[in-house]
Amino acid sequence: MNNTEQTERQLITIVAKSLQIPEITVKLDSSLMNDLGAESIDILDIKFAIEQQFGFKFDNEEIRIMLKKAAEEFNLSEKDIPALFTVRRLYDYILLKQANG
């Protein structure tokens, strides 16, 4: 398994464990809130677990800009942001943080 595949597996394990759902139901394109039923405290739980596992801290401003950009790209409004908060966004963010050392 290469590094990015390993990151994906670790992330899926974190999400499934936090939400108490089988790993198989967690796809990169699943929306955390809309598809997997995450509540806002679960998103924090997942963020905290990612920070512990991967050794970096989330920058909320970076996440906000990332979601805002995505909303603009798809011509969506702020209220659609939960739908955009997919597992893949977390995955991309982890890769970005890893690339920036």
Place this chain on the structure above:
Amino acid sequence: MAKSNKALISGGTRGIGKAIALELVLHAGVGVLFLNYVENETAALQARDLLEAEGCKVHLLKYNLAFPAEISAMFDEINGLTDQLDFYVHSTALTSFKPLHLVKPNQWDLTLNISAKSFLQCAQGCVPLMHEGGKMLAISSTGSRRFNPNYGALGVAKSTLESMVQYLAVELADKNIQVNGIVAGMIQGEKLPPFPNIDKVVEETLRRTPARRLGTPADVAKTALFLLTQADWMYGQNVVLDGGYCLT
């Protein structure tokens, strides 16, 4: 007043914790503050600016109290910066506001670990730093003893916190460390707490509150100041501060 006292305030960068920090700088001779927070950088920097403008040195400590290893790392940093502390205030809380019977295990763990368990590890970290005596204060809420809709997980965490206050007060008395708590009713800070149906909750709270108003962070800060600087014979008390809400 000479600012020779040192205080650690967890959750000290926002809301009630920040108001207590200001009160201690203005009226309890605190010249060095250690403020713990977890993610809100903007609030942390604003709090630092506000408090440093009052002549206090502020150390921001970004450590997640959900994790014992981070609390240990926080105390490693504090121990590198000081060999003495006078005050420790625990104002940290996090939860999911929902009926207790619907709370999931991860939500329960986060609530209890952050809002209650971390107080114990922080108190343990403070004891050696309070070698000349000191005062600890935990911020609890009336949800520990009265039913509040959607408050079950945090209510249990707050009862745990209050119980720890009583045990630690007895155990640490010989070390000249006093431990007390404030059991606050609903507080109107910059924001109201993120309860579901908040408008209805506020209406009902006001209806039942003899003082006919919600509390403010400054109300809590004034009582905190009293408990930390004046209440010399008060040990292990969780003082209700709620405009009379619990009486009705």
